[in-house]
Every structure is written in C-alpha cells, then in structure tokens.
Amino acid sequence: RKEVEQDPGPFNVPEGATVAFNCTYSNSASQSFFWYRQDCRKEPKLLMSVYSSGNEDGRFTAQLNRASQYISLLIRDSKLSDSATYLCVVDTGTASKLTFGTGTRLQVTL
Amino acid sequence: NAGVTQTPKFQVLKTGQSMTLQCAQDMNHNSMYWYRQDPGMGLRLIYYSASEGTTDKGEVPNGYNVSRLNKREFSLRLESAAPSQTSVYFCASSEGGALNTEAFFGQGTRLTVV
Numbered sequence: 040r041k042e043v044e045q046d047p048g049p050f051n052v053p054e055g056a057t058v059a060f061n062c063t064y065s066n067s068a069s070q071s072f073f074w075y076r077q078d079c080r081k082e083p084k085l086l087m088s089v090y091s092s093g094n095e096d097g098r099f100t101a102q103l104n105r106a107s108q109y110i111s112l113l114i115r116d117s118k119l120s121d122s123a124t125y126l127c128v129v130d131t132g133t134a135s136k137l138t139f140g141t142g143t144r145l146q147v148t149l
Numbered sequence: 150n151a152g153v154t155q156t157p158k159f160q161v162l163k164t165g166q167s168m169t170l171q172c173a174q175d176m177n178h179n180s181m182y183w184y185r186q187d188p189g190m191g192l193r194l195i196y197y198s199a200s201e202g203t204t205d206k207g208e209v210p211n212g213y214n215v216s217r218l219n220k221r222e223f224s225l226r227l228e229s230a231a232p233s234q235t236s237v238y239f240c241a242s243s244e245g246g247a248l249n250t251e252a253f254f255g256q257g258t259r260l261t262v263v
C-alpha cells in the first residue's frame with residue numbers, strides 16, 4: 040500500500056461547482072498534513088495545512104479524519120484559476136520527511 | 150526574497166556523464182529535501198537532510214549522492230547519469246522538527262539524459 044494515495048482524476052467541473060478530493064495515508068503516527076497546489080510545469084506551493092479540527096480558508100475547506108486516516112479538500116464556487124493539480128502531503132512520522140501523493144488534477148471549465 | 154534557488158533550470162546529459170544540482174535557501178531552515186517528479190508518479194523523495202551535517206535516504210536514492218555543505222546549501226550529484234534519471238528535480242526546505250511546517254520549493258531542474 041502506498042504511504043499516501045489520491046485519486047489522480049482528472050476532475051472536470053464547470054465554473055461555480057463544488058468539488059471534493061480525498062486522500063488516504065498509511066502511517067498512523069503521522070502528525071502533519073497539508074494540501075499543496077501545483078500549476079503545470081511549476082513548483083508545488085502550500086495551499087493550506089490541515090488541522091484535526093478542520094480548517095477553512097475562503098472557498099477552501101480541509102478536514103482530517105484520524106480514525107479512518109484520510110484527509111479531504113473541498114473547493115466551493117470553483118473558479119477557472121483553480122485549475123491545477125492538488126497534492127496531498129503527509130509527514131511519515133519521522134521528523135522532517137514529507138511524503139507526497141501523486142496529485143489530483145482539477146480542470147474548471149466555463 | 151529569493152527563498153529556494155536551484156541551478157541549473159535545464160540540463161541535457163549524455164549517459165554516463167556526471168553533474169551536480171545546486172540548491173540554496175535563505176530562510177534559515179533546518180531541513181532540506183531533494184525530490185524527483187515523473188508523470189503519474191508524483192513527487193518522490195530522493196534524499197533529505199534534517200539538519201546541517203546529516204543526510205538520509207528517501208524513497209529512491211539509488212544513483213544519487215548528496216552533500217549538505219552548510220545550513221544554506223544542499224547539493225544532489227549524479228555520478229553516472231542514466232536515461233531513467235530523466236525527470237524534473239525539485240529542491241525544498243522547511244523549518245523541520247517534530248511538527249513539520251510548510252515546505253518551500255525551488256523552481257525545479259528539468260534534466261534529460263540521452
């Protein structure tokens with residue numbers, strides 16, 4: 040089983056739609072969780088950290104379910120500019136070692 | 150504010166040639182990483198350095214060596230390049246520690262081995 044698994048997509052959604060991505064992780068000792076965004080041929084950049092209580096940043100909501108070992112990202116009112124690949128990132132329980140999922144591609148269309 | 154700087158941005162090597170990818174960060178971060186990204190494979194960790202003076206293997210270390218020259222710099226060396234090492238390489242840094250903070254990435258090096 041991969042340490043971090045994501046549905047690769049692509050998710051094709053119309054502008055204004057709500058879309059959700061899930062990610063599962065295998066190491067129950069993991070402490071830190073993140074969603075990164077990567078635009079085509081660019082470096083990944085932090086979108087948001089994921090906290091146990093869940094957190095929201097504008098149109099983006101991230102949630103963590105430790106019991107089931109998955110994290111989710113919800114994007115409301117999708118914009119064309121949200122088109123990108125979203126990477127789930129989990130620390131492996133060993134300090135300073137981050138593991139990335141393969142990414143979920145989102146394409147928002149008119 | 151430069152953040153993480155990688156050089157070169159593009160490189161073409163012949164099989165068997167060697168080269169070193171350079172990475173420097175100006176954020177006083179403890180941890181530095183080298184990843185490679187291939188289509189459909191996501192980012193895979195090659196080596197990482199939790200602090201100055203230490204390095205550890207990641208998921209795909211074979212064919213690579215690293216040097217944490219000082220707190221700022223972390224280089225990746227290919228001793229004898231192979232076509233399978235054609236990839237996009239990213240260097241990253243983070244504050245590190247038991248609870249990881251945000252990782253910042255360089256712009257990447259697109260390497261082709263022919």
